Amino acid sequence: MASLSLSTYDTLASEHQSPVDPRELTIGVVHLGVGGFNRGHQLAYLERAAAASGQHHFGVSAYSERSADASDVLSAQDGLYSLRVATAEHSAITVIASLREAHFAQRDNDRLIEQLSDPAVRLVTLTVTEKGYRHDPATRRLRRDDEGVLADAAGAPPATVLGQLVRGLEARRRRDAGPITIASCDNLPANGAVLAGLIAEFLQLPGRFDEGLADYIDTQVFFPCSMVDRIVPAATDEHRRLVAEVLGVDDRAPVLTEPFTQWVLEQRLGPGLPDLAAVGVEIVGDVAPYETLKLRALNGTHSAIAYLGLLAGYDEIAAALANEAIARFSRAFIDEEVEPTLALPAGVDFASYRDEVLERFANPLLGYRTLQVAGDGSQKLPQRILGTVAERLAAGATPRRSTLVLAAYLKAITEGRDENDRPFSVSDPLAGTIRERLAGAHTPGERAERFLSVRELFGTELGDDERLRGLLTESIAALGSAPVLAVLADIDGR
Ligand code: CS2
Numbered sequence: 001m002a003s004l005s006l007s008t009y010d011t012l013a014s015e016h017q018s019p020v021d022p023r024e025l026t027i028g029v030v031h032l033g034v035g036g037f038n039r040g041h042q043l044a045y046l047e048r049a050a051a052a053s054g055q056h057h058f059g060v061s062a063y064s065e066r067s068a069d070a071s072d073v074l075s076a077q078d079g080l081y082s083l084r085v086a087t088a089e090h091s092a093i094t095v096i097a098s099l100r101e102a103h104f105a106q107r108d109n110d111r112l113i114e115q116l117s118d119p120a121v122r123l124v125t126l127t128v129t130e131k132g133y134r135h136d137p138a139t140r141r142l143r144r145d146d147e148g149v150l151a152d153a154a155g156a157p158p159a160t161v162l163g164q165l166v167r168g169l170e171a172r173r174r175r176d177a178g179p180i181t182i183a184s185c186d187n188l189p190a191n192g193a194v195l196a197g198l199i200a201e202f203l204q205l206p207g208r209f210d211e212g213l214a215d216y217i218d219t220q221v222f223f224p225c226s227m228v229d230r231i232v233p234a235a236t237d238e239h240r241r242l243v244a245e246v247l248g249v250d251d252r253a254p255v256l257t258e259p260f261t262q263w264v265l266e267q268r269l270g271p272g273l274p275d276l277a278a279v280g281v282e283i284v285g286d287v288a289p290y291e292t293l294k295l296r297a298l299n300g301t302h303s304a305i306a307y308l309g310l311l312a313g314y315d316e317i318a319a320a321l322a323n324e325a326i327a328r329f330s331r332a333f334i335d336e337e338v339e340p341t342l343a344l345p346a347g348v349d350f351a352s353y354r355d356e357v358l359e360r361f362a363n364p365l366l367g368y369r370t371l372q373v374a375g376d377g378s379q380k381l382p383q384r385i386l387g388t389v390a391e392r393l394a395a396g397a398t399p400r401r402s403t404l405v406l407a408a409y410l411k412a413i414t415e416g417r418d419e420n421d422r423p424f425s426v427s428d429p430l431a432g433t434i435r436e437r438l439a440g441a442h443t444p445g446e447r448a449e450r451f452l453s454v455r456e457l458f459g460t461e462l463g464d465d466e467r468l469r470g471l472l473t474e475s476i477a478a479l480g481s482a483p484v485l486a487v488l489a490d491i492d493g494r
Pocket residue numbers: 187228229230231232299302303372373374380
């Protein structure tokens with residue numbers, strides 16, 4: 001079967017073609033982090049904006065950060081890929097035109113710097129995952145001992161996102177290419193402000209930077225915060241086979257997602273951007289209420305279902321949520337522990353939001369795997385669970401469910417087996433540190449104390465909190481002496 005590319009694009013049925021001809025798009029946007037989420041979310045919005053406005057100068061050049069695999073596959077397809085939006089009742093497949101170039105950042109460094117400094121490029125978006133920021137998850141400050149960051153500051157061809165942005169902005173200033181907007185689209189609270197702060201810290205490292213670069217960044221570079229939401233599971237062979245059958249061409253980088261999509265962007269934008277508001281992007285003064293709601297109620301619950309489901313032997317989120325005990329726990333977690341910490345955005349009805357989140361998670365077509373959500377927990381849990389824990393403790397409450405999720409994360413990381421004794425391996429940058437710290441700790445109390453000593457995760461305040469230590473001890477003891485579902489029944493029976 002022929003591969004999807006510009007040479008086979010015209011063989012597609014019109015219903016599967018983009019509303020925008022990919023051959024008419026020129027580069028106006030650079031994206032860092034080639035992944036399924038970006039291709040199912042921002043690129044779909046940018047395509048809709050191009051179709052609505054007739055402007056064709058917001059094509060995207062995307063750069064993968066960790067390997068050349070994804071970008072090589074997309075390059076071979078001239079940047080084309082299919083987007084399947086599916087529910088149990090309906091499924092539609094269209095080929096997305098926005099992505100015009102795909103590169104591996106470390107291999108195509110010169111092209112990246114050249115495009116970041118191109119006056120025609122006015123927007124940079126990032127989905128480099130939480131760990132791409134090279135920061136300490138607890139403090140959100142730059143890890144100043146990070147070898148990659150130090151090498152980039154010293155003048156090496158930039159291999160880190162921060163180094164690539166700084167060197168690109170340095171070249172942009174030299175070319176007098178004008179202002180630019182850099183929008184982080186990662187699941188981090190105050191992501192734009194965090195990124196701006198990390199770049200300012202980067203410029204304080206020992207290294208060589210143009211005189212006036214910091215001032216250029218302060219006055220000509222805009223770092224809006226943003227909240228992005230769409231469930232985009234990793235693609236499977238089965239999904240790829242279905243797409244080939246429908247399109248009649250082989251797409252080696254298909255994207256599957258849900259109908260729901262949301263992008264809330266802070267009104268801190270430079271000039272010359274596409275009209276994103278015209279295609280449903282919410283431009284607001286303060287993104288924080290939207291971020292906190294989404295990170296704690298949606299992502300926090302996603303992580304809860306992932307770790308509890310993984311330990312109970314469920315491969316998929318939807319299957320785990322179909323279990324009554326996990327469903328009851330998830331709902332109570334949101335209602336009793338998350339909701340009291342929220343200042344809802346205007347017009348949001350909490351019960352409707354919660355019901356919609358659980359309904360989205362239950363979509364059987366997505367096949368979102370518990371192991372995918374469980375990955376990188378040390379980078380995710382601070383904003384998804386620990387914020388809730390800290391605020392509930394400060395309010396004198398007892399966040400048992402949040403603490404049980406932390407204990408389930410610990411068990412998944414340190415034991416790597418479900419209750420049917422099936423092995424699994426959760427990928428996490430701090431997994432080694434946590435396992436080392438827990439070595440020799442046998443009692444629940446010892447394990448709780450060692451776990452809390454991982455300051456990169458808990459920070460100092462929570463790490464020293466006696467009540468949290470007591471709750472963690474209880475949760476670790478419970479998960480060590482009974483099956484997960486029995487522990488959930490007990491916690492709900494309290
Ligand atoms: C998920 C997120 O894998 C995960 O950690 O919780 O990718 C989630 O699907 C998105 O944030 C939804 O917007």
